[in-house]
Amino acid sequence: MAADSPRMTWADLRARPRPAADATISYGSDPYQIVDVWVPAGRGPHPVVVMVHGGCWQTSIADAKLMNWIAGDLRDDGIAVWNIDYRGVDRRGGGYPGTFADVATAADRLAIEAKRFGLDTRRVVAVGHSAGGHLALWLAGRSRLPAGSPLRMPHPLKIAHVVSLGGLPDLADTAASPENGCGTEVVARLVGTGRADPYADTSVPRLLPLRVPQDLVNGREDRIIPYRMALGYVKMAAAAGDRARLHTVPDTGHVELVAPDTPAWIEAKRLVKAALAGRAE
Template structure:
């Protein structure tokens, strides 16, 4: 039997440090870590969104330190955002979503100062962060009467989702997912299914290309969730690719040195027009 990576297998690795930490609000979680390559730039940039079942007690932005450092070594900047999870004051609906949107918008405002090229940008999200990365790209599709509606959100041209949970209604009905089902009620509040301004399928088509990378043996996010979302997104008219990695679980998706991360890095660099 294959031994899949555990979280301690990743977090016990030596950890590099970001080049700057930027506050975008008053809460200690209103922070962005910038991983910036050497040189004046402007550098292509990844807008990175961590997972952790939308709960800060499970994970924060530091879980992405290893892949952020790896991308920095290829000449790609990383805008690694944090946000209040549903288990924090002000998190849930609408705070978690407003935090993610504010952190993303800050990239547009600060790009010139940090030598970042937002015309060469891709959003990358892992697990619950995959849902939020897609949601950021979907903001122009939000109902105008939604409390989350923004008339001028950051334009995201491409999204890469790693072991993501795009369909909140499916997560709420799937007790075999590693986040459980009750977290969705905390995330969406008293809004009824299909969660029209928070779940991704009701917002399709997004109108931007999407790539999903999924571990075939992922025990936290069942593989079928990627298959089901890709089918629905393609039916809506979106251009979506599914990249299945055999003998791969959930942690491998953000662990440098694994086939899953190697494939993801290739997708990122291709989307940015960059080379390693």
């Protein structure tokens, strides 16, 4: 099967040799409260990407190793990767607030460990795929969390730019859209209950403007995340005053977004490198 086919499957990706991280650190007691660290050869400090995997916010579907192929590709190109794992909604302690708290704690740990691994945190780019696209954008908007939210933490890691790969930024839209590949029930488990507005501190549009540039890379033939979701979010972000751009990759589905050498990943990596250099593309 051609790498740029919209029918590329997870089995196709997993059949490729999978590179391994250089180190793993723990930020909690759960086996999924870890970060895989990818460090390029040579002396640092190295530019760094915070990476967040998808899997419909469910540990049983995916973990951080799903991102190993593109993490390895970035490392080979001189870019370090802080690849976050977290408890999904199907794991004890996951859901609200645990899943969000895990991602936030893992991201903030970068500032503590940066010197140890020779990482340059002056300009951090967040990259997320699918549900991880939502979480990467959410990380960029943490300073906008409403007062009283248990997800507010002191001194959140500053994200300079976000590249979302087939993400689901608008949880309210996702919950109301049966055609999304994650289903609607998982969103209810993610945002929790017992609050007047469960989307106020969980759904990215409620945090707009993020005041962080955002690039959304989406396959036009994505059968898991409907293309209209990216289109709708970019319109909302732009209307709020954010620099948000949608990069549409033709003849591309969902898996290709995290497969090296595909047109989708080539475009995403171009955007990552430009963002790390402080250039607007």
